[in-house]
Amino acid sequence: MKLSRFLQNIVPFPADELEDIVSYFERETVYKNVPLVKGGQVCSKLYLVEEGVGRSYYLKEDGKEITQWFFVEGQFMSSIESFFQQNPSLYYLEMLEDSVLYSITRENLDLLFARYHNMEKLGRLLSTEMLTRVVNKLNAIQFQTARERYDYMLNEYPNIVNRVPLGNIASYLGMTQETLSRIRKTESRNKS
Amino acid sequence: MKLSRFLQNIVPFPADELEDIVSYFERETVYKNVPLVKGGQVCSKLYLVEEGVGRSYYLKEDGKEITQWFFVEGQFMSSIESFFQQNPSLYYLEMLEDSVLYSITRENLDLLFARYHNMEKLGRLLSTEMLTRVVNKLNAIQFQTARERYDYMLNEYPNIVNRVPLGNIASYLGMTQETLSRIRKTESRNKS
DNA sequence: TGTATTATTTGATCTAGGTCAAAAGAAACT
């Protein structure tokens, strides 16, 4: 989706504002499994996924990767707290397919927030939307069984499931690969 | 804390804006255990706690209450998704002590967002802050043991622990009362 | 101050899902 169209779907920017705003974004091609941000670095950019799937993940002491979030077409992608508070990121960021992203730096984004009331509004809407998603995930993790969590995911992200490794999904849902594999086995039986 | 001082700590409003903004808030005294919002209702107001502790909780099918969030002095309190998306709330909202709150309706808040760029900014900053807190809790719930979660809470909310019933804290942390009680027992042993 | 009510602790089980280890299947590389 074109960047300007995407932004305009959220807030109805006047043409001149939109043109200026878009000029601060860069279009980047990013390859599979190449980290955009590593744990410990400050995440300096906010990305918008035009094409591809990405994820953020956390590296446990024992070296295991825990997927924290997936990002698909049309979603903003970043190590949120690091980007907004400008502190070292706990998370790695990478794409799981060769992808096309738009990016903007924190400085430029702040500049646009200050320059356009509409842009500030966009920022507010996006963070409340993100907030809702995180709250939903928290509820899923805190209150539901492993099987229910997987069903929830099938609903929320039906397409992701076939595009990313099972291990990533399992850790995203707070369970082991083995458990997810077993769930899948019986799940398909239930549906047939 | 005075409302105007609280707002000004976040964004430096000019005096005239601030005066107008504050005029849209109401000051309310609310008593212990009286629901501000019930599950199923749309949450029409955003509250700021001047004095007291509140919580949001969710009622499971079996009638058990699960505390979702605590709100202390200086924090905004609401059933967030319900307030922002104007859909029926999954959560109940109540104070755990007789309290003093400031409140503003969704309509008035929207009006202020539209009227003042600074106000929009305040909204954005508050939601990113909230977002960070939810992400932190999600990490705690997803990755940590019951004991670690309790320690985390002691750090983040040292004062809440002595002000609210143990059962509320346990469900907030995603464990049973019994487990929390057992943790407390050995915890105090560790610290002595 | 004694009684009822609610909150917390303690004990005895039970279970969902984790861990460890190895086999089977897919992809990627020569």
Next chain:
DNA sequence: AGTTTCTTTTGACCTAGATCAAATAATACA
């Protein structure tokens, strides 16, 4: 096409924390 590497599945066993039930302890209330 054959070997190496990575991913997914399967099996056997184990543990953190849940559940159920009952005993204390603390609060409210008459």
